[in-house]
Amino acid sequence: MASIHDVAKEAGVSVATVSKVINHYPDVSDKTRKKVKSAIELLRYRPNAIARGLVTGRSWTVGVLINIPFTNPYVAELLEGIKTALENSGYDLMRLSARLNDESYSFIDHCESRNLDGVVIFGVERDHRIIGELIRSDIPTMFVDTDVMGNRVGNITSDNVNGVHMAVSHLYGLGHRDIAYIAGTLGHTVAERRLQGYKQGLAHCSIEYRDKYLEVCDYSFEGGMVAMRKLLHLQSPPTAVVCTSDMAAMGAIHEIEAWGFSVPGDISVVGFDNIFEAKVFKPSLTTVNQNIHNIGARSIEHLISMIENPEYSPPEIMEPASLVIRQSTGKVKVSEDQSR
Structure with missing residues (x-):
């Protein structure tokens, strides 16, 4: 040897x-x-x-804590971006688990016991106690979709507000005025930003916000089904729905079709994420593209810069969002009374 x-x-x-x-x-x-x-x-x-x-003085290992189910396709794309950025970096990756509901648990001790050089955190909200731990520590940290900053803490997120705003404007351009929104769990940074984008989009199009057209889900297929079912039970169901995730949008479409309606013939649906499944789903999903792979890659690139240069300023990055138009959106259906 x-x-x-x-x-x-x-x-x-x-x-x-x-x-x-x-x-x-x-x-x-x-x-x-x-x-x-x-x-x-x-x-x-x-x-x-x-x-x-x-x-x-390094372990050449970085940790990643993802506090959402690994069955979510978003996670696979995020990890693929992280993997791409690490390939020629000389660093290895350790997937971390954390007892986030255990008050006696110290995430800092967890990282230090594994001698990690830095960490990427996704799915932990800004009011959780480990956020403060990390800000006070010297561990280089990049948060994904959590807008916190510190001396050794940076973050990267998508333009969630403008993304949903674009979705609402697209539906308005197709003639829709009864536009509902299936939001993520309110109180979380991403969910609040996207709800803000929905309300801004309505205001920009001179559409009044109506509480009845807001439902909340957990970003999942099943959550989208349940939320859409509630909207369909309304005396005047929406003609279009913007969803907080692609998985929720697919669940919403499944529920719409189960009721005997068509997408986009009767109801148009827009998702958010642009996961791979969005383009192969039937009908293919109009969605907000948030460059998941790039977010994962850039989170690692900046983390390594912080690790290797103590003077490197932690970044606050907003990735631009764009609208990908596919088959799940179309012109509003004109009723017989309107056509006369």
Whole structure:
């Protein structure tokens, strides 16, 4: 098995230079870095992780805590973005579990016991006690969809407000005036931002907000079904519905069709996320694209920058949203009375 001394000899450099290349130090020329990397590949050298940690003071491991079900397709796309960003970074990923409802539990102790260099957090709301723990700690942290900042804490989110606003404007342009909204659990940052976008969209289109057209669900397929069922029971059901997630939108469509109505013939439906399933679902789903893969990748890129440079300012990033128009939205159905 090749040693670091063998790599140094093959590349014609010192052992210290090889160590700098392995540990991503910047003060090595590109020419020298290429020579060392070529020698590493030729000799199939694999640095000892423990020794590497002793040299750098790092574990070269970052943690990710995702506090929503892993069965949600959003999670798969987010993790794929994280994986992409980590591939050539030299860091490994550890999935974290956390007893968030246990008052005696310390998330900081949890991270420190695993010697993590930094963490990405998704699905933990800003009023949870571990938020304060992380802000007060020195652990580099990137939050996804939670708008908190600290000395070593940054965040990244989608433009949730404008995303739903665009969805409402799209439906208005198709002639819809009775536009309902299936929201996420209220009190959570993302849900509140998207509800804000719904209300702003209505106001922009000069449509009065009506409480009866607001239902709440848990972002799931089943939640979308239940919420849509309540809307269909109204004396005057909506002609269009914007949903807080694609899964909820698919559940809503399932319920609409179970009642004998068609999408978009009778009711138009818009989702939010643009997961892979949105384009293969029947009818294909008009939805707000929030660049999930990019959010995952950028969260890791900025986390690593914070880990490797203590002077790096934690970022506050808003990814732009866009509307992807597919088959689930169409012009409002004109009643016989209106057509006369």
